[in-house]
Amino acid sequence: MPFTTEDFLEALDLPQEHPYVIGKSSQKEFIQPWSIADYFGSVTSKKPSPNKGRLTRECEFSSAHWGNTDCQSTGNLGLGDYNNKALNADKISFLEEIEPCLASICHMFVLLFGPIIIALCIKRLTSPHRHKHFSPSNVMASGTSKYSMKLNRNATNCMIDLSTRKQSTSHNASCLSSTHQTMMTNHNQNNAIDPNTTAMRFFANLLAVFTPISTESQKFYVHQPSHKFADDFNSCTGVGDPLAYIIALLVSSIIMTDAMYILEFSQSVLVALHILIISIGMKRLGSKTALIIALPITYASFVMMQRQDLDLPTIKPGLYYSKKNVTISNAVENFWPEESYTYEGKGTAWMMTGDTRTGLPFLLYSPPDVHYIRRWVPLPEEKEAVILDIAFPESNVIADKKDVYLLVHGINGNSNEGYVLDFAHQLVAEGNIVAVMVSRGLMNSPVLGNNLLHFARTSDISAASVALKGAIVKLKANSMLAGVGYSMGAITLANYVARAGVDVALDTAIGFSGALDTREQVTFRRSKSLWQPFIAKAMRDTMVGKFMRQIESKFDRHQFNEMMRARSLVDLDRTFFAPYNDFDNLADYYSNTGAMGDFECFDGNQGRIANVSIPLLMVQSLDDPVGTWRSFHDPVKVTSTGNGNTVILFTRKGGHVGWPMGLSPWLYRWSYMNNVASSFVRAVRNGAAWAMNE
Numbered sequence: 289m290p291f292t293t294e295d296f297l298e299a300l301d302l303p304q305e306h307p308y309v310i311g312k313s314s315q316k317e318f319i320q321p322w323s324i325a326d327y328f329g330s331v332t333s334k335k336p337s338p339n340k341g342r343l344t345r346e347c348e349f350s351s352a353h354w355g356n357t358d359c360q361s362t363g364n365l366g367l368g369d370y371n372n373k374a375l376n377a378d379k380i381s382f383l384e385e386i387e388p389c390l391a392s393i394c395h396m397f398v399l400l401f402g403p404i405i406i407a408l409c410i411k412r413l414t415s416p417h418r419h420k421h422f423s424p425s426n427v428m429a430s431g432t433s434k435y436s437m438k439l440n441r442n443a444t445n446c447m448i449d450l451s452t453r454k455q456s457t458s459h460n461a462s463c464l465s466s467t468h469q470t471m472m473t474n475h476n477q478n479n480a481i482d483p484n485t486t487a488m489r490f491f492a493n494l495l496a497v498f499t500p501i502s503t504e505s506q507k508f509y510v511h512q513p514s515h516k517f518a519d520d521f522n523s524c525t526g527v528g529d530p531l532a533y534i535i536a537l538l539v540s541s542i543i544m545t546d547a548m549y550i551l552e553f554s555q556s557v558l559v560a561l562h563i564l565i566i567s568i569g570m571k572r573l574g575s576k577t578a579l580i581i582a583l584p585i586t587y588a589s590f591v592m593m594q595r596q597d598l599d600l601p602t603i604k605p606g607l608y609y610s611k612k613n614v615t616i617s618n619a620v621e622n623f624w625p626e627e628s629y630t631y632e633g634k635g636t637a638w639m640m641t642g643d644t645r646t647g648l649p650f651l652l653y654s655p656p657d658v659h660y661i662r663r664w665v666p667l668p669e670e671k672e673a674v675i676l677d678i679a680f681p682e683s684n685v686i687a688d689k690k691d692v693y694l695l696v697h698g699i700n701g702n703s704n705e706g707y708v709l710d711f712a713h714q715l716v717a718e719g720n721i722v723a724v725m726v727s728r729g730l731m732n733s734p735v736l737g738n739n740l741l742h743f744a745r746t747s748d749i750s751a752a753s754v755a756l757k758g759a760i761v762k763l764k765a766n767s768m769l770a771g772v773g774y775s776m777g778a779i780t781l782a783n784y785v786a787r788a789g790v791d792v793a794l795d796t797a798i799g800f801s802g803a804l805d806t807r808e809q810v811t812f813r814r815s816k817s818l819w820q821p822f823i824a825k826a827m828r829d830t831m832v833g834k835f836m837r838q839i840e841s842k843f844d845r846h847q848f849n850e851m852m853r854a855r856s857l858v859d860l861d862r863t864f865f866a867p868y869n870d871f872d873n874l875a876d877y878y879s880n881t882g883a884m885g886d887f888e889c890f891d892g893n894q895g896r897i898a899n900v901s902i903p904l905l906m907v908q909s910l911d912d913p914v915g916t917w918r919s920f921h922d923p924v925k926v927t928s929t930g931n932g933n934t935v936i937l938f939t940r941k942g943g944h945v946g947w948p949m950g951l952s953p954w955l956y957r958w959s960y961m962n963n964v965a966s967s968f969v970r971a972v973r974n975g976a977a978w979a980m981n982e
Contacts, residue, residue: 291763293661293684296721299759302663308671308736388821388855395818399546399643402539409536410565413529413572530581533569537582540565541589547598547814548641551911552941555593562586599812601910601917605632605940608923610932616903619975620935628967629907631939631960636948642911645943646819653957655709658716660724665752674748675726675733676755677703679712681719691768691969692721692756694794696749696777698945699857700827702731707774707945707958714962721767725752727777729835738838740831742869743776744880746784753784753793770969771797774945774961775914778802779882782904786883789899796903796972798965801912801944803919804897804926805884807875810858812916819914819944820856828852828860842868882919890925898930903972905935907964909942937964 398405543549544558566586569578607629611617639645660677667673680686693715697705703724712722728748729735749771757769771794773781778799785797803809828851832839839848847867854860858874866877879885886895910917920926923936939947947960 289764289766290685290687291765292686293680295763296680296686296759297661297663297678299762300663300755301759302665302676302755303673304663306664306673306734307666308673309734389825392818392821395542396643396647398539398542399548399641399818400647402543402549403640405539406536406561406565409532409539410568412532413536413568529572530577533565533573533578534581534585536565537562537569537585541585545589545592545596546641547600548643548911548913550598551600552641562589597813599814599916599918603910603917603920603923603938605910605938608927608936608938610927610934612928613932615972615975615979616932616935618978619903619971622978623974624967624971629937629964631942631947634949634960635941636950636953638951639943639948639953642909642913642941642943642946643818645909645911645941645946645948646913647943649943649946649948649953649958650706652954653706653710654954655706655957656713658709658712660703665725665748665755667747667751670737670739672728672736672739673733674728674752675703675731676723676752677726678721678723679716680721681716683719686721686765686767687719688766689973690719690721691770691973692723692760693965693969694749694753694756694769694771695722695724696771696773696781697724697727698775698777699743699823700730700830701774701777702726704731705774707961710958711772711962711965714959715966718966720966723752723756725749730830735835735838738841740835740838740868742865742877743780744783744869744871744877746780746787749780749784750788750793757793768795768969768973769793770795770965772965773797773799773802775801778906779806782883782906783881783885785902785904786896786900789896790901792902794902796905796969798905798907798968800907800961800965801909801915802906803915804882804906805887805919805921806878806882807885808916808919810874810878812918815914815916816856816858820858823914824854824857824860827857828854828864831864839868884919884921884926887921890922890929894929897926897934900930900933903933903935903968905937905964905968907937907939907961909939909944909947911941912944914944 540558540562544555544562549558566578566582569582572578573581607620609616609620636645639648658679660679663676663678664673665676693711695703695708695711697703697708701708703709703726708724712724715722725748726733728739728741728745730741735741753769753771760767760769771781771785773779779802781797782799782802782804785792785794809815832852839851843851847863851860851864854863861877862874865871866874869877871877871880883900884895884897886893887897888895906920908915908917908920917938920936923938927934927936942960945958945961947958949956949960
């Protein structure tokens with residue numbers, strides 16, 4: 289039966305403010321982040337108290353306002369001791385902390401824009417030599433001088449039309465002499481060189497590599513005298529071609545050894561491209577010069593090809609489900625049209641690899657605005673609470689058979705993530721309710737005790753699910769409660785479904801780009817070196833910037849420095865999340881994080897994945913550069929575990945939380961994921977109704 293927004297909020301019965309915080313101040317005032325710069329600052333400067341603006345456990349019931357200066361931490365990290373130089377011997381430098389990210393940025397730039405760079409270099413190497421008049425070196429060197437117009441006029445007069453090439457050599461010599469004399473005379477008159485001109489000239493040859501060539505096919509230059517100015521006259525051609533050749537070789541050698549490019553195009557095609565660049569260079573620069581340049585680069589590339597472990601997917605793309613589960617098979621075969629989940633033929637053709645399909649959507653898309661109503665989900669046992677941002681239809685009326693969606697964002701995210709806003713905007717427009725659970729401590733939410741965020745915890749999702757399900761039951765609404773998770777949120781959501789078993793509060797769940805067995809991430813070297821440094825630094829800065837009081841209460845100096853040196857998310861899990869939350873080691877933490885974390889074998893101990901009691905759909909792209917396909921083991925056998933409630937959809941392309949669509953993907957944004965989730969929920973509803981009627 290239909291109900292209104294007010295009816296749902298009343299039935300939900302959740303507080304509008306944090307239930308365990310004393311005072312009326314805003315949450316923004318509650319959190320005054322301790323800047324990471326304080327750690328890397330001068331050891332002689334006085335550091336601000338990490339508890340300034342925080343409400344600590346010791347004074348939460350005695351403080352009448354935020355930021356009680358009497359609330360001091362008593363941890364053993366000893367920030368006050370940073371003034372002691374002897375205690376700073378093990379302190380890491382800022383460069384050491386950001387070095388992994390700098391290396392990843394350079395590598396990522398080449399992978400994202402490599403084809404464009406190669407295309408520009410090939411264009412440079414296959415185009416006729418440019419005219420001096422259009423040369424960047426000439427423009428930069430003479431554009432600001434007083435004699436530029438006269439010099440260009442004399443140079444232009446030296447051009448000889450091919451149809452009249454039989455002009456007398458005396459005229460040519462006279463013309464060249466006139467140009468040379470003009471250049472020397474004006475040079476002597478302009479000994480004071482403009483610094484701006486000098487600086488611009490320094491980069492002229494590099495810019496010439498990517499500068500379009502303008503030439504007239506029937507004209508050419510007479511060879512200039514060997515002089516400093518005459519050599520500068522043709523410096524663009526002399527340096528630009530070899531530089532373009534070297535850049536093209538280096539970029540092609542990188543992409544022909546990269547797993548994402550090999551998966552997309554095959555290594556033989558990429559090797560052929562590399563050989564093509566060498567042949568173009570031989571024609572342009574001469575065989576000897578081109579081969580001397582190419583030999584060491586090509587040799588190093590082939591050595592890497594012999595030693596690297598590409599770890600390419602052996603799983604075929606497609607939909608995997610168990611036919612022994614009548615509800616699942618009926619929902620998939622009769623109520624879930626193939627075009628609803630097929631990505632092949634819909635993707636963005638000019639996004640060539642999983643890296644571009646992952647990174648560019650976040651740079652190109654402009655997500656819509658969504659109005660949220662905030663509520664807090666209490667966690668009484670810990671005296672904590674998590675944010676629940678809820679979006680309702682504009683009409684404030686929820687019709688019959690409209691559903692409630694619980695969204696769980698990715699690592700270090702919030703309810704304002706682009707893919708979250710896009711999902712909420714589309715599904716709310718269709719008349720549904722979308723509630724976004726913000727992970728503990730994120731989005732300026734406080735953590736009063738020492739139980740900080742970690743991704744093996746499922747109690748927060750459980751509390752939010754129970755609250756939403758309770759409201760639906762109270763209203764006697766004909767609505768399903770569907771969980772939707774992204775990346776790390778998908779991992780935690782699937783883990784909750786597996787752990788809860790028959791007690792799960794959700795009716796169905798969908799996860800995008802989330803691993804089932806996170807233990808497999810340890811061996812995914814490409815992700816650890818390329819994508820995880822960014823993720824790890826952002827997550828570490830959040831934890832250190834907001835929760836220094838809690839960290840110093842449990843970590844000593846050595847542990848803290850190990851955390852700051854973490855080069856990947858796996859390293860951060862090993863040095864921070866596992867020890868801080870009292871897990872034995874990284875293996876213990878990962879065993880508790882994934883839905884298949886305790887899986888041993890399909891013929892023996894299948895682990896908690898066999899306890900899944902609701903339709904669980906996991907959507908994964910085989911070109912995901914962040915999460916490995918190996919975390920799903922054998923999808924045919926995984927979908928047959930337990931009662932066969934697990935469904936896995938593999939797409940050949942898509943990236944990580946990407947799946948861009950069309951030639952103008954910003955028009956569709958993340959609609960593929962939105963449509964897959966909503967259509968699957970409708971299929972499950974219709975399949976369950978059919979099973980009940982039967």
